[in-house]
Amino acid sequence: MTLRSRLLLAQAPLVLALLFLGATAVITLARVGRSGQQVLEDNYRSVLATQRITEQLERMDSAALFIIAGERERGLTQQATQRPSLESELGIQQGNITEPGEAEATQRLRTAWTKYREEFDAFLQAQDTEAARTRYFESLSPAFQEAKAAASSVLALNQDAMVRKNDRLRQQSERVNTLMVLAVVAALGFGLFFTTSLVQRALRPVSVLSQAVRRLGQGDVEARAVVEGRDEIAGLARDFNTMAERLAQYRKSSLGELLQAQAVSQAAIDSLPDPVLVLGAEGGLLNVNAAAEDVLHLRLDEGGDALGRVEPEVRAVLERVRAHVVGGRGTYQPRGYEEAVRVEASPEGVRWLLPRGSPVHGETGDVVGATLILQDVTRLRRFDELKNDLVATVAHEFRTPLTSLRMAIHLVAEGVVGQVTEKQADLLFAAREDCERLQGIVDDLLDLSRIQSGQLQLDVREVSMEELVEQALSAQRTLAEDRGVRLSQSLSPDVETVRVDPDRLQLVLGNLVGNGVKHTPQAGEVSVRVSREGTHVRFEVKDTGEGIPAQEQARIFEKFYRAPGAPAGGAGLGLSIARDIVQAHGGELGVVSTQGQGSTFWFTLPQPEQG
Ligand code: ADP
Numbered sequence: 235m236t237l238r239s240r241l242l243l244a245q246a247p248l249v250l251a252l253l254f255l256g257a258t259a260v261i262t263l264a265r266v267g268r269s270g271q272q273v274l275e276d277n278y279r280s281v282l283a284t285q286r287i288t289e290q291l292e293r294m295d296s297a298a299l300f301i302i303a304g305e306r307e308r309g310l311t312q313q314a315t316q317r318p319s320l321e322s323e324l325g326i327q328q329g330n331i332t333e334p335g336e337a338e339a340t341q342r343l344r345t346a347w348t349k350y351r352e353e354f355d356a357f358l359q360a361q362d363t364e365a366a367r368t369r370y371f372e373s374l375s376p377a378f379q380e381a382k383a384a385a386s387s388v389l390a391l392n393q394d395a396m397v398r399k400n401d402r403l404r405q406q407s408e409r410v411n412t413l414m415v416l417a418v419v420a421a422l423g424f425g426l427f428f429t430t431s432l433v434q435r436a437l438r439p440v441s442v443l444s445q446a447v448r449r450l451g452q453g454d455v456e457a458r459a460v461v462e463g464r465d466e467i468a469g470l471a472r473d474f475n476t477m478a479e480r481l482a483q484y485r486k487s488s489l490g491e492l493l494q495a496q497a498v499s500q501a502a503i504d505s506l507p508d509p510v511l512v513l514g515a516e517g518g519l520l521n522v523n524a525a526a527e528d529v530l531h532l533r534l535d536e537g538g539d540a541l542g543r544v545e546p547e548v549r550a551v552l553e554r555v556r557a558h559v560v561g562g563r564g565t566y567q568p569r570g571y572e573e574a575v576r577v578e579a580s581p582e583g584v585r586w587l588l589p590r591g592s593p594v595h596g597e598t599g600d601v602v603g604a605t606l607i608l609q610d611v612t613r614l615r616r617f618d619e620l621k622n623d624l625v626a627t628v629a630h631e632f633r634t635p636l637t638s639l640r641m642a643i644h645l646v647a648e649g650v651v652g653q654v655t656e657k658q659a660d661l662l663f664a665a666r667e668d669c670e671r672l673q674g675i676v677d678d679l680l681d682l683s684r685i686q687s688g689q690l691q692l693d694v695r696e697v698s699m700e701e702l703v704e705q706a707l708s709a710q711r712t713l714a715e716d717r718g719v720r721l722s723q724s725l726s727p728d729v730e731t732v733r734v735d736p737d738r739l740q741l742v743l744g745n746l747v748g749n750g751v752k753h754t755p756q757a758g759e760v761s762v763r764v765s766r767e768g769t770h771v772r773f774e775v776k777d778t779g780e781g782i783p784a785q786e787q788a789r790i791f792e793k794f795y796r797a798p799g800a801p802a803g804g805a806g807l808g809l810s811i812a813r814d815i816v817q818a819h820g821g822e823l824g825v826v827s828t829q830g831q832g833s834t835f836w837f838t839l840p841q842p843e844q845g
Contacts, residue, residue, distance in 0.1 A: 237466045240436035247428030251421030258417050262410045269406065273399045276332040277392040283327040284389040287343070288382055290320040291350070295378050298357060302367050313354065320347070327388065333395045336388065343384035350377040439467040446474060455482040509587065509608040512594060513556045517541070520594075520603055529579050529587075529608075548587070551575045552606060555591040559604035566591035569813075570792070571618055572686075574611050586615045626683035629676045636676060640669045678807045681741075682793065685814045692735040692818055699729050702736060703762055706743035710751055718756035721747070726765040732841055738815045742823075743773070745808040746835045750777035752801055753833070770821070770838040781829040790825070812837075 235243075294316045300309030324347060331337045353374045360366035439461040449457035458478060461471035500521075503510045509526035513519060519540035522532045531543045541549050551573075558566045567590060568574075574586040587608035596602035645651055647662035654662065707721050714721050743762070750760035758778040765772050782790065782797070789795050791813050796806040809823075816823040816837045827833035 235463070235465060237436060240465065241433065244429050244432035244436055247432065248425035251425035255417055255421045259414060262413065266403070266407055266410060269399070269403050273396060273403070276330070277396045277399070280327055280330050280332070280336070280392040281389060281396070283323045283330070284343075284385045284392065286323045287320055287327070287347075287385045288389070290316040290323070291347075291378060291382050291385065294320075294350075294354065295375075298354065298370055298374055298378075301358075302363060302370055304363060310358070317351070333391055336391050339384065339388045339391055343381065343388055346377070346381035346384040350374070350381040353377040439463070439465075439471065443467060443471050443474060446471075446478075450474075450478055450481070455485050506607075508610050510605065511552075512603055512605050513552070514603045515560050515601065517553070517556065526608075529577060529585065545577065548575050548577055551589050555589045555606055556604045559591040559593045560601055562601060565593065567788075571611055571615050574615055575608075582612075584612070585610060586612045622683050622686050625679050629679035629683065632672075632676050633680070636669065636673055640666065640673065643669060675805045675807075678805060678811060682807055682811055682814070685811065685818070692738065694733055694735050696731050696733050697736045698731055699725055699764060702732070702734075702739060703743065703764065706740050706747060707762065709740070709744050710747045713748065714751045714760070717751055717754070719751050719754050720757075720759045721751075722759060722761040724761065724763045728766050729764055729771050729841070732771055732839065734819060734839060735815075739819075742812040742815050742837065743775070745812045746775040749808060749835070750775055750779065750833070753777060754779035758832075766841075766843070767838065769840060769842065771841045772836060772838050774834055774836045776832065776834040778832040781831050782825065782827040782833050783829050787825055787827060791823075 294313045297309040297312035297316070300306075300312065324344060327340055328344070331340060354377075357366060357369045357374045360369050439459075442461055443459045446457045446459035455478060458475050459471040461468045500523075503521070503523040504525075506523055507525055509529045510523040511519065511526045511530070511532060512521040519532065519534060522530075522534055526532050530548065532540065533543075534540075541552065544552065555566045568588050571586075571588065574588040577585045577587055579585045588611045590607045590609060591604050593601040594603035594605055643662055643666045646654065647659060647666060703723050703725065707723060711721065747760055747762065754760060754777045760775065760777045763774040763776065765774075786797050790797060791809045792806075793810045794806040795810075796804060813823045816839070819839050821837055821839040823835070823837035825833055825835050
């Protein structure tokens with residue numbers, strides 16, 4: 235049965251009750267109406283007839299009195315008109331016998347009337363008035379009295395019956411009233427009770443279904459709606475159950491896949507020899523691999539401060555990389571091996587770990603965490619140290635012989651030890667120039683090894699900005715004039731002085747300007763710009779040269795790196811040294827360049843605002 239027909243059926247008790255009520259009302263009202271009519275039919279006609287009979291008897295009596303009084307003619311016509319109508323009224327009464335005893339009373343009236351009529355006829359036969367009078371008083375008047383009494387007894391009989399019936403009618407209508415009230419209450423109660431229970435029964439499946447929906451909404455995929463039948467709600471419940479089934483299957487399968495994928499990715503990161511850890515945006519530990527557990531003593535299930543057991547130095551590095559990545563600055567690439575942190579690992583001894591970081595993106599694309607890889611660069615670092623030692627030793631060992639070589643060539647070239655020809659002098663000058671360049675390289679190498687071994691002692695002083703830049707530029711002026719390159723400078727007025735190690739900084743500026751000049755064709759320009767940027771002073775050395783290809787830009791700061799096709803003479807150390815010096819000052823150095831459109835090397839130095 236459909237829901238619609240069930241709901242319609244649920245109205246049936248109310249409709250039945252209404253019908254029953256209507257029928258009862260119609261029947262009882264008809265009964266009451268009929269009783270009223272019965273009274274009219276049964277008694278009112280008799281009452282009317284007997285009243286008329288009495289009246290006609292009295293008229294006949296007064297006709298008799300007229301005759302006695304000498305008005306014979308008038309008396310005769312009056313009694314003659316009464317007789318037929320009285321007969322007819324008596325006929326009516328005789329045909330309307332309804333009450334017990336009424337038949338006898340009517341019969342008595344008929345007999346009295348017959349007797350009175352006979353007496354009246356005899357009265358009319360009287361010879362004279364006197365005889366008539368005697369006759370009237372002797373027999374006619376008593377017959378009249380008797381007939382009247384008989385009529386009035388019939389009248390009384392009917393009037394009594396009317397009163398009785400009226401009482402009965404009133405009682406009956408009162409009963410009907412009570413009955414109707416009871417019937418209304420009963421019908422209403424019955425109708426409401428059955429209608430509500432039927433509606434409830436029809437809607438019970440809805441609540442079953444809604445309960446199941448609610449449970450499913452709360453995440454219980456085992457929730458099912460058990461609704462029997464073939465109506466709309468049962469159909470809906472079947473559809474719901476199918477949906478819940480699918481959902482459960484999907485959940486099961488996707489959970490399985492998820493778990494498997496998780497196990498696979500965990501195995502993958504566990505197989506990495508380097509420590510890997512995933513940190514949330516707030517710094518919580520989300521995942522670690524086996525190497526991280528071993529080396530950093532991290533445990534994933536440790537609540538609270540998960541990084542608490544990590545050495546403070548390592549922790550600071552981890553926090554810095556996390557802040558970089560979570561701050562939306564993209565992946566974190568270390569600048570060089572110098573950034574590696576020292577970790578004491580028990581069996582292997584000291585380990586050097588180089589941090590890298592990449593963002594973990596959430597569903598909406600924002601950064602929700604950072605994956606940190608600590609690349610083990612212990613061996614590379616050892617090689618680096620070895621190389622540095624070697625370079626330092628070689629450079630140191632080169633210095634003394636180089637100085638005496640220079641001295642010797644100088645003395646020979648100046649003719650101190652004897653005359654030299656012009657050709658010999660040319661060769662000696664070239665040799666002296668190469669010696670000087672070699673000396674420069676050896677100085678660079680020594681500087682570098684000193685910086686690398688952490689021996690770079692800065693001699694920080696307050697110096698005039700103008701002087702600093704001017705000295706750096708003037709050192710490059712001859713070279714620039716030779717190559718036809720213009721040098722210019724623009725200094726912001728709000729940086730009059732800076733607190734730096736002037737010699738080292740001049741090395742940096744000289745290096746950058748010299749590089750610019752070397753890589754700029756004739757009629758080009760190299761400009762130096764100094765400006766303030768909040769708590770930093772920013773230096774920019776801009777050239778109009780060939781520019782640096784993007785893939786070279788990160789590498790040019792590496793030690794001994796020289797771009798393919800770079801002009802001969804350098805050792806690939808200048809930028810590396812410059813960056814070390816800037817970093818020793820607490821600043822940063824970088825390059826912005828588009829190939830073919832020149833390069834801008836920049837560096838910043840932290841300088842508290844003046845004034
Ligand atoms: P070098 O002693 O070779 O100059 P640097 O460390 O100073 O060593 O520079 C490294 C490399 O960077 C150079 O070989 C050169 O190719 C490139 N380079 C440096 N400055 C510039 C510049 N202004 N324009 C183009 N290339 C540059």
